[in-house]
Amino acid sequence: MRGFPLPGQQQQRLTAKQGHEACLRLARMLDRDLATWLExxxxxxxxxESRPDGRREKLRSPRIRISRSMR
Incomplete structure (x- = not known):
């Protein structure tokens, strides 16, 4: 699995870790106590951390697309 899509973001996908961080960020915006409780x-x-491919997510560098005009 290569992450999950966000509505309206076309091809952009988030990893599970990025999704969790985004959820906590939103919780902080809504209510500090909610964010603290969730954390x-x-x-x-x-x-x-315990999933088998957890290390790969940390080591994986983001893909950078180079347009043909830049090559």
Missing amino acids: RSSNVPMLL
């Missing part, structure tokens, strides 16, 4: 009670960071 303390969530198992997501532990699950992301």
